[in-house]
Amino acid sequence: MEYNFDKVINRKGTNSVKWEFMNDMFGTNDLLPLWVADMDFECPKPVIEAIQKRATHGIFGYSSNDYEEYYISIMNWMKKRYNWEIEKDWIVHTPGVVPALAICVQTFTNPGDQVIIQRPVYYPFTRVIVNNGRIISNNSLKYENNKYSIDYEDLERRAKDSTTKLMILCSPHNPVGRVWTKDELTKIGEICLRNNVILVSDEIHGDLVHSGNKHIPFTSISKDFEKNTIVCTALSKTFNLAGLNTSSIIIANEELRANFKKTSEDRNASPKPNPFGIVATQAAYNHGEEWLEQVIEYIEDNMSYIDEFLKDKLTKVKMIKSEGTYLAWLDFSDLGLSKDELWDIIVKKAKVGLDDGSIFGEEGIGFQRINVGCPRSILEECMNRIEKVLKE
Numbered sequence: 001m002e003y004n005f006d007k008v009i010n011r012k013g014t015n016s017v018k019w020e021f022m023n024d025m026f027g028t029n030d031l032l033p034l035w036v037a038d039m040d041f042e043c044p045k046p047v048i049e050a051i052q053k054r055a056t057h058g059i060f061g062y063s064s065n066d067y068e069e070y071y072i073s074i075m076n077w078m079k080k081r082y083n084w085e086i087e088k089d090w091i092v093h094t095p096g097v098v099p100a101l102a103i104c105v106q107t108f109t110n111p112g113d114q115v116i117i118q119r120p121v122y123y124p125f126t127r128v129i130v131n132n133g134r135i136i137s138n139n140s141l142k143y144e145n146n147k148y149s150i151d152y153e154d155l156e157r158r159a160k161d162s163t164t165k166l167m168i169l170c171s172p173h174n175p176v177g178r179v180w181t182k183d184e185l186t187k188i189g190e191i192c193l194r195n196n197v198i199l200v201s202d203e204i205h206g207d208l209v210h211s212g213n214k215h216i217p218f219t220s221i222s223k224d225f226e227k228n229t230i231v232c233t234a235l236s237k238t239f240n241l242a243g244l245n246t247s248s249i250i251i252a253n254e255e256l257r258a259n260f261k262k263t264s265e266d267r268n269a270s271p272k273p274n275p276f277g278i279v280a281t282q283a284a285y286n287h288g289e290e291w292l293e294q295v296i297e298y299i300e301d302n303m304s305y306i307d308e309f310l311k312d313k314l315t316k317v318k319m320i321k322s323e324g325t326y327l328a329w330l331d332f333s334d335l336g337l338s339k340d341e342l343w344d345i346i347v348k349k350a351k352v353g354l355d356d357g358s359i360f361g362e363e364g365i366g367f368q369r370i371n372v373g374c375p376r377s378i379l380e381e382c383m384n385r386i387e388k389v390l391k392e
């Protein structure tokens with residue numbers, strides 16, 4: 001079937017963080033919101049139907065995903081999309097990827113140990129490290145000629161430090177939109193292996209890759225990487241189901257998996273999956289691909305729209321070429337504005353809610369992240385508002 005992503009759906013009255021709870025972030029609820037990473041699109045029809053069917057039953061007691069068809073839906077998806085053969089036992093449920101990152105930090109490091117991240121990066125990476133009493137080791141991404149890349153020398157130096165125990169990789173990368181190539185991933189993996197650093201690959205955006213790019217699950221690269229890697233996957237970004245709190249963490253190494261599960265059970269009370277997350281997972285992985293192909297095309301068109309808009313009307317603002325995700329990363333630094341001046345323009349004058357780049361680390365100062373997972377008319381309104389204020 002053909003989905004209509006131009007349709008504007010009123011999300012007010014649904015407890016939407018993006019549309020109704022902006023106040024904490026922006027100090028007002030009166031903004032056009034293109035910030036937090038969920039989309040303003042209905043999810044695939046087979047998923048809606050599966051949830052409706054389950055809801056009709058009327059009893060929502062403790063539920064389990066521990067049955068064959070559930071695992072098979074995930075295994076088939078990975079095989080079909082990535083030619084990645086995973087085993088049923090490797091799949092561990094968590095109520096989200098961020099909880100899984102916290103479990104990794106708690107399990108594979110001790111207080112005072114260092115954990116490598118690559119800023120500017122999804123800001124909860126910092127939170128799960130610092131709030132657990134561990135130390136950030138920041139292998140800043142290199143930004144040259146409007147493109148981001150990895151500083152391997154710095155990465156090796158950081159990995160060599162005897163107190164560095166873990167690296168959290170964002171693959172594809174939020175917010176800079178890079179889809180790392182096999183060569184880049186291989187170099188990272190070898191550095192981690194050489195220095196006994198366990199790698200956690202957050203692949204939550206892995207299914208949302210734009211044409212001409214290829215997402216490679218880290219573990220699929222080699223048997224050696226398989227032993228040293230925890231891959232975090234979820235259907236939350238892929239099928240716009242973030243509120244269902246259902247993720248699949250894929251851990252091939254038996255010892256790492258046993259330790260991960262132990263922390264999850266002992267310290268985090270390992271909540272059972274919710275009944276809607278279970279049926280949604282099966283429906284989305286078994287029947288959601290057609291929707292996904294269409295949504296990616298729509299996102300790519302939205303990305304091109306911004307790029308052309310900027311080239312045409314706001315030449316000092318540059319868009320970083322996006323290879324994946326529905327998050328566009330815009331460079332406002334040529335305007336020479338301070339962080340506060342930029343905030344004033346975007347939030348107070350244009351009245352749009354974007355993620356200010358500084359929340360991803362100081363490397364993000366002068367940037368804004370726009371969530372383009374919305375109908376084109378909303379994106380147009382956002383860009384027009386920004387243009388109007390900047391021209392004034």
Ligand SMILES: Cc1ncc(COP(=O)(O)O)c(C=O)c1O
Pocket residue numbers: 037095096097098099122170174202204205234236242247
């Ligand atoms: C890289 C990355 N990891 C994790 C998450 C959130 O994961 P969850 O909601 O499953 O905790 C996001 C959401 O934006 C993200 O961008």
